[in-house]
Amino acid sequence: MTGAGSKELNDFGAAADAWFRENVDPDPGFMLPLTFMEVGTDQQFEWLRDWQNRVYEAGFLGAAWPEQYGGGGLDPAFQAEATKAMRRHNGPIMLNAIGLNWTGPLLLDLGSEDHKKTYLQRILSAEDIWCQGFSEPENGSDLGNAQTRAVRDGDAYVVNGSKIWTTLGRYADHMILLARTDSNTPRKYDGLSFLLAPMKTEGVRTVPIRKLTGEHGFTQTFFTDARVPVDRLVGEEGQGWGVAMRTLEYERGARGGQAGGYVSVQADAWDVLELARGMQRAGAPALDDPVLRERMVEFIIEIQSLALCRQRLGVPALNSDRPAGLPLSSKLMNTEFARRVNEFAITLTGAKGAYYVGDPSAVDDGIWARAYLNAFSATIGGGTSQIQRNIVGEHVLGLPKS
Amino acid sequence: MQDIGRIGFSEEQADLLDAATVFCREKSPIAKVRRLIEDETGYDVDVWREMGELGWLGIAAPEVYGGLGLPIGAVVPMLEQMGRRLLASPFLSTTLAAQALLVGGTEGQKQALLPKIAAGTAATLALVEASGDWNLENIQCAATDAGAGALRLAGEKFLVCDAAAAAWIIASVTYEGRPNLVVIEKAAIPQGALRRETVIDETKRAFALSLDGVETPKANLFDPARASAAFAHIHLAANLLGSAEMCGGTQAVIDYTVDYLKTRKQFGKLIGSYQALKHPIVDAYVGYEQARSHLYSAAHCFGEQGAGEISTRMAKAQADAAFSYAADRAIQFHGGFGFTYDCDAQLYRRSAIWQAAQYGDGAYHKRRLAQLLL
Ligand SMILES: Cc1cc2nc3c(=O)[nH]c(=O)nc-3n(C[C@H](O)[C@H](O)[C@H](O)COP(=O)(O)OP(=O)(O)OC[C@H]3O[C@@H](n4cnc5c(N)ncnc54)[C@H](O)[C@@H]3O)c2cc1C
Numbered sequence: 001m002t003g004a005g006s007k008e009l010n011d012f013g014a015a016a017d018a019w020f021r022e023n024v025d026p027d028p029g030f031m032l033p034l035t036f037m038e039v040g041t042d043q044q045f046e047w048l049r050d051w052q053n054r055v056y057e058a059g060f061l062g063a064a065w066p067e068q069y070g071g072g073g074l075d076p077a078f079q080a081e082a083t084k085a086m087r088r089h090n091g092p093i094m095l096n097a098i099g100l101n102w103t104g105p106l107l108l109d110l111g112s113e114d115h116k117k118t119y120l121q122r123i124l125s126a127e128d129i130w131c132q133g134f135s136e137p138e139n140g141s142d143l144g145n146a147q148t149r150a151v152r153d154g155d156a157y158v159v160n161g162s163k164i165w166t167t168l169g170r171y172a173d174h175m176i177l178l179a180r181t182d183s184n185t186p187r188k189y190d191g192l193s194f195l196l197a198p199m200k201t202e203g204v205r206t207v208p209i210r211k212l213t214g215e216h217g218f219t220q221t222f223f224t225d226a227r228v229p230v231d232r233l234v235g236e237e238g239q240g241w242g243v244a245m246r247t248l249e250y251e252r253g254a255r256g257g258q259a260g261g262y263v264s265v266q267a268d269a270w271d272v273l274e275l276a277r278g279m280q281r282a283g284a285p286a287l288d289d290p291v292l293r294e295r296m297v298e299f300i301i302e303i304q305s306l307a308l309c310r311q312r313l314g315v316p317a318l319n320s321d322r323p324a325g326l327p328l329s330s331k332l333m334n335t336e337f338a339r340r341v342n343e344f345a346i347t348l349t350g351a352k353g354a355y356y357v358g359d360p361s362a363v364d365d366g367i368w369a370r371a372y373l374n375a376f377s378a379t380i381g382g383g384t385s386q387i388q389r390n391i392v393g394e395h396v397l398g399l400p401k402s
Numbered sequence: 403m404q405d406i407g408r409i410g411f412s413e414e415q416a417d418l419l420d421a422a423t424v425f426c427r428e429k430s431p432i433a434k435v436r437r438l439i440e441d442e443t444g445y446d447v448d449v450w451r452e453m454g455e456l457g458w459l460g461i462a463a464p465e466v467y468g469g470l471g472l473p474i475g476a477v478v479p480m481l482e483q484m485g486r487r488l489l490a491s492p493f494l495s496t497t498l499a500a501q502a503l504l505v506g507g508t509e510g511q512k513q514a515l516l517p518k519i520a521a522g523t524a525a526t527l528a529l530v531e532a533s534g535d536w537n538l539e540n541i542q543c544a545a546t547d548a549g550a551g552a553l554r555l556a557g558e559k560f561l562v563c564d565a566a567a568a569a570w571i572i573a574s575v576t577y578e579g580r581p582n583l584v585v586i587e588k589a590a591i592p593q594g595a596l597r598r599e600t601v602i603d604e605t606k607r608a609f610a611l612s613l614d615g616v617e618t619p620k621a622n623l624f625d626p627a628r629a630s631a632a633f634a635h636i637h638l639a640a641n642l643l644g645s646a647e648m649c650g651g652t653q654a655v656i657d658y659t660v661d662y663l664k665t666r667k668q669f670g671k672l673i674g675s676y677q678a679l680k681h682p683i684v685d686a687y688v689g690y691e692q693a694r695s696h697l698y699s700a701a702h703c704f705g706e707q708g709a710g711e712i713s714t715r716m717a718k719a720q721a722d723a724a725f726s727y728a729a730d731r732a733i734q735f736h737g738g739f740g741f742t743y744d745c746d747a748q749l750y751r752r753s754a755i756w757q758a759a760q761y762g763d764g765a766y767h768k769r770r771l772a773q774l775l776l
Contacts, residue, residue: 273776293772294765300775301696301716301768304406308695311409317416318409318698321653329688389681397660397687399674 012078016060016085023054024089031357031365035264036097037167037377040215045171048095052126055261060086061094062124062259065108070121071259079260086261097263098168099123099130102250103176103196105257110234110243115196119174124259131172131199133163133179133221134244140165141387143178144189144241148223150179156227157181157195159203162220165381169206169219172199177228178244181237192240194247196232203227213357213373251382254327264378266338267371269303272296272345275364279348286348299341306334325396332388335378342372406775407713409695410702414472418461419479425456430489432746435605438490443566444607445490450567453493454522463500467516474501474639475701478646482697485650488749490605492524492564494643499525499572501639506583506624506632515570515585527636528559528573528586528611536762538574538581538633543613545575545584551620553577553584555613565596565609573613574633582629585622592616603756605749638711640761641718642700648721648757649697652690652728655750659683659732666737673735682731689724696720712774715767722764725754 028047033039039048055061060082065071072078094100104123107115122128139145148161159179166175175197182191198204203226206219235243249255276296279286286292312318313326345368346353357366379385393399429449438444453459461477463469470476477497484493500519503512519525529538543557559573571586597610624632660683663674673679700717703709732747733740740747758764 276776287776293776294768296776297719297768297771300406301720301771302692304699304716305692305695305720308407308409308699309691312695312698315409315411315698317419318411318694325687325691329684329691332684333688333692386677386681389684390677392684392687393674393680397656397683399660399663399680399683400672402675402677402680 009075009077009081012063012074013081013085016082017088019058019060020085020089020091023058024091026090028092032092034093034266034367034371035374035377036093036095037217037264037381038213038215038374039095039168039171040211040217045095048092049126049129051092052095052261055086055091055094056124056126061100061261062104065104065120065124065259069108069116070124076256083260083262090265091261093265094259094261094263095168096123096126096129098132098172098176099128099174100259100261101263102132102247103130103174104259105250105255106176106234106243106247108257110246112231114231115234119196128173129168129171131166131168131175131221132247133166133175133177133197135163135165137162137164137220141384143244144192146178146180146192148177148179149183150177150181150193150195150228152181152230153227155230157193157230157233159195159197159223159226159228162222164218164220165209166206166219166221167217167381169199169221170208170216175199175221176234176247178240181240185238189241190238192244193237194234194240194243195228196234197226197228201226211373212376213370248383252328252331252388254324254330266334267342267345267368269296269299269341272299272341272348275345275368276348279350281350286350292348295344299337299344302337303341306330306337309333322396325392328396329388329392331378331382332385332392335375336385339372339375339379342368342375346372404712404775405706405709407696407699407703407709407716409699411698412476415476415479415701418476419483421456422480422483425452426483426487426489430484430487432488435488435490435749439604444605445492445567449489450491450493450524451522453491457520458493459496459500459522460516460520462497463504463516463520467512468520469516473705474642475704477643478697478701481643481646482650485647485753486654488605488651488654488753490607492526492567494647495526495564495568496524497643498636498640499527499568499570502527502572502583502624502632502636503585505635506628507585508621508625510621511585511624518569523569524564524567525570525572526562526564526568528562528565528571529636530561531557531559534560536766538637539630541574541576541581543573543575545577545582545618545623547620548617552617553620553623555584555586555616555618557613559611559613560608561599561601562596562609562611564607565611566598566607571611573611575613577623577626580626580629581633582626583624583632584618585624586613586616586618587622590616590618601756602752604752606756637761638704638714641767642704642714644757644760645693645697645700645714645717645721648718648725648754649690649694651750651753651757652686652693652721652725655725655729655732655747656683656687656690658746658750659686659728659735662736679735683735686724686728686731689720689727693717693720693724712771715771715774718762719764719767719771722754722758722767725750725757726764729754 063072063079067073150157177197181193185191355362460469462474548554696717700713729751
């Protein structure tokens, strides 16, 4: 293994830079999704799957995962360089988010040798697409109350019930599934188990759900006597809650080990500034308006806050009072910012704020309105902002449970 | 996209942060803060002497003048911890006076004053006038030649911090129609020219100062060629260090409120379990963490062209927003007790208001940032 700052690292960074410069196609001929949650058409899906595969084959995804499972076996600094290069050249997102960022690190930490051998490389290459079956129609924020049943029958669990809001559900080969193996535990959490469930198998059916944007995104997933082999259990039976909570830590970025790259691109305050420069108010540039000026500056200060907080995470001496503070609050900070900045962008477009994607008169093809609507995917998905505030209040500030 | 700052933290800063954390906690328990509020002097002279002995007043002064030769960002952890413990002393005033001298003073002035300041003699700045303008170069006070190498001063200064403790007061004046600064020895100030002011933050000591009739040697005038640079530097340095005090105060008022939310019960439940209280205090906390990130970016980048000014103004704007919100909610979340003088929430709320009034509040800095960024 080679450390940061070495010649190897610099060479690797340069190679990544050259590769992304060469291979990022600025215009695939259709609109690419900004996040993995927005993948809506087969065309987008196939294109992004191929893109992820090429990045992996070039050595710029999973560079820090162990070699025997398909990774590059390098120090995390190498993957960080590759990800930076990807960003620098505006590379499209990595498609297989739930595999790369949540399932992968989870299996590396807690999976059996067979799990790692079976799944990890195929996650990186995007041969296997993963989805997440946690939420249910009746149990979302209150995930611990999940009722989808998994009943042991010989060498398999037989699963019945329904999961909902399944991102990439239509395409997925596997699901990380939180299911109830015991309905009679005193604590509801203790009856849950965590399974690696095949999706393309008998008894699993997905039904597409139309999103607020009008597009199709996630699915509802129905299980009718679907069989999951017993050795697809992660952790012990009845320990599923702990495993699921750990998965959410990867998802929210509070715990590391992800394969690298990024799974969403955020419009940021600087893009909005560019937009503002082109807009008019009362016959003058919009940025002459003192109110808009102040708000614009506030958004720039805020996006800088987010960048600086990420940097400060790397300085333990500046996190000594509440070490969990920044990791546990980053999802809340980042997702709420994205929602508000996109909302502001719409208002900047004046009368044209009335247009939506598809109209030739829409500013920037209508991406601001769509990005605002889609921003709720992150303030709701992965634990709502209200739940995040509970988490920060309880686990960082030590307040009593609500 | 321009460089607007980044986090960096040196080993010296880390050591100073550790030292200041322990020192301020031990020297400034809240009961003592309240005792000193009632005290005319307003600070513990023994603690002040100790700070001088520890070399804290020379942290950002070059070694040739008896200092440690560190960048001013190294002073940030000290003021952060002082703000956190509401530790009263002429430290900020004296540090800013030294900064003014460093940038605008003549070599003779630096050699005469800086080593003494580094060793613990207090000094201060007299900048604010009746207009209350934050623009430091909007000056009515004047210096005119009085013959025999002397200057005669005229006009009135307000909010001169720690003037009673200071051995030197550096005042802004116009001289020959141009803004400049002049060093006034305490001895040159007549009886009655200083009047203690009543200020919102009772841990602070501020004075009105009548300059009418005060005389001072012409050699005490700053280098006219560097006056403008000195004003700009004072403005930014004061905002950097003020932001540090504010971040410390924000942390403290959040801790204080969280303690209450964990102990006070109503309707049979700890009030911290109610989301109407929990969620806003989390928002305050997130605002604090963001302010602290900006603070240490400004501390790191202060000396850089462009990024220094931008990061400092951002730090002040964010600190103002975070401290005001946290301290305002602190009063509300203590209920009837929050309305009392005994509740510490008022100490922080008053501090936040005081700090906002120093060298520009959030709105002021956002306006300047708009000019720099948009
Ligand atoms: C785009 C998108 C993609 C998603 N992808 C997936 C996926 O792939 N897999 C998956 O399993 N799930 C997924 N989800 C589901 C997501 O995790 C849930 O929607 C979320 O946890 C909220 O649950 P709910 O929808 O049942 O809302 P509810 O829990 O019913 O919440 C309704 C409202 O009540 C508030 N609320 C609830 N409980 C509390 C409380 N204790 N305190 C304060 N406020 C509270 C919530 O904040 C919310 O505003 C996705 C969601 C979205 C939007």
